[in-house]
Amino acid sequence: MKVHRGNFLYALNWIRQRLFAYLESEMSKENIGDITPSYGEVLYMLQRKGTVNLSDITKMSHKDKSTITGVINQLEKNGYIIKKRDNQDRRFVYIEPTEKSKKVQPALRNISEKMNSRLFKGLSEEEKETLFKLVSKISENL
Amino acid sequence: MKVHRGNFLYALNWIRQRLFAYLESEMSKENIGDITPSYGEVLYMLQRKGTVNLSDITKMSHKDKSTITGVINQLEKNGYIIKKRDNQDRRFVYIEPTEKSKKVQPALRNISEKMNSRLFKGLSEEEKETLFKLVSKISENL
């Protein structure tokens, strides 16, 4: 896809969509069929941080809290996490990963690695750095 | 937003989302309230091409035909286009922009320009070229 000023937004859209489709198919191959890529992302985050609350995830993921509420509820329903109200400050909900969650981590990490290898194939380290820098820069404009 | 290999996908997501929000707010300021940004995109395309069929739009937009069917139907409902079956080959549906569509074009063009100025603010021409080239390159990997 030839990208230029006039189709930049739609290029982003397309790349994003392709990556999600890839993640979904890889997860299905690894028999992770009860969660979708966006749940996998949050799960992956949780594992690195241990117990966190919903706002922490919101901040880390750059997604709206209402989105995260939905993701967390699905993860709980499928046994990947446990929700617990804080007894000191009952506004907070803490999220604890379960054993099931720990079990899928290696596969998720693997899929994430494969996705990146595929996405950045043919780019030098320098080009990757440049790309990340430029994307950071435009993200600051918004 | 500091972008790196580990959050590239979510950075794209975020940028995309911010741009859509911007488009929506600008369209509303220009009193284009009966269509959303993704309709605006298709309308903008139509104007440059004259009469086209649904598949042409699918190809130009890199979106699924089922998505385009929906967009086109909404545009018709709001009086921006007219759908016409080809009488030679009755599989084809031709899309014709109406006067109403022509009237909003200048505003749409303007909004699109403003969005780009904002998005790429602070980038040199060279940096923009680099960005487009790198994004093209990764899109080829998918």
Add this chain to the structure above:
DNA sequence: ATATAATAGTTTTGTACCAAACTATTATAT
């Protein structure tokens, strides 16, 4: 000529989000 394949577009179903308005709880300000 007729069964099969290809093509254009539609319908159905589902994911990934967000914004605004809401509830519940805790902090603060006078």
Add this chain to the structure above:
DNA sequence: ATATAATAGTTTGGTACAAAACTATTATAT
């Protein structure tokens, strides 16, 4: 002490998309 602010999370309603299975029509292959 109590009204008001702020904060954490939830609910409701909506947009932007895609994939798969479908209908209708035309092309092709034997």
